[in-house]
Amino acid sequence: MSADWKEMTGEERYRVVELARKGTMPLKEICETFGVSRQTLHRAMDKVELAAKAALEPKRPGRKGKSEDEKRIIELSKKQSSLEKEVDNWKTRYEVAKAYIEITSEAVEAQANEERQERNRRKRERQKQKKKRRAPASAGKQPGAATEDGERARLAVVDDSGGAGDHDDEPEAVDEEA
Numbered sequence: 001m002s003a004d005w006k007e008m009t010g011e012e013r014y015r016v017v018e019l020a021r022k023g024t025m026p027l028k029e030i031c032e033t034f035g036v037s038r039q040t041l042h043r044a045m046d047k048v049e050l051a052a053k054a055a056l057e058p059k060r061p062g063r064k065g066k067s068e069d070e071k072r073i074i075e076l077s078k079k080q081s082s083l084e085k086e087v088d089n090w091k092t093r094y095e096v097a098k099a100y101i102e103i104t105s106e107a108v109e110a111q112a113n114e115e116r117q118e119r120n121r122r123k124r125e126r127q128k129q130k131k132k133r134r135a136p137a138s139a140g141k142q143p144g145a146a147t148e149d150g151e152r153a154r155l156a157v158v159d160d161s162g163g164a165g166d167h168d169d170e171p172e173a174v175d176e177e178a
Contacts, residue, residue, distance in 0.1 A: 003033075003034055003035070004034070004035045005034050005036035005040065006035070008034075013044060014048065016030065016034050016036070016041075016044075017045050017048050020041055020045060021045060021048075027041065
């Protein structure tokens with residue numbers, strides 16, 4: 001049986017080392033049969049012995065701890081999750097601020113419209129007051145005629161011709177700014 005050490009699997013090499021440790025065959029014959037040097041065979045025997053001792057060392061009960069890579073992955077995953085939550089928080093804040101600005105702008109615009117309407121209403125009211133002051137006190141009575149209480153009405157010249165410029169019966173124009 002001739003096999004080359006370099007082409008052997010780990011289990012096959014272990015069997016060769018066991019043959020050498022048991023002493024059933026001389027080392028020289030094992031080295032020639034399996035194409036391995038004495039030095040390589042001795043190194044393999046030392047590795048088997050160290051591995052056997054390490055396997056029998058007492059260990060803490062429970063699961064084996066996570067590797068450094070696994071710990072790093074978990075840490076980065078938590079950090080990413082935290083950052084995603086922070087981004088969502090800032091998105092919400094942005095949306096709230098944007099809605100606040102829109103509502104405030106609408107309120108300011110509505111207030112400006114109300115103020116404009118109030119100014120227009122006051123202006124119309126002033127115009128009505130001016131018109132009332134211009135109209136004669138006894139509109140519809142003859143100039144110089146006696147009133148019920150015996151006083152004479154003031155003389156006023158009233159033009160009832162209905163010509164141009166007579167706007168008593170027409171509604172007033174509304175000045176609206178929009």
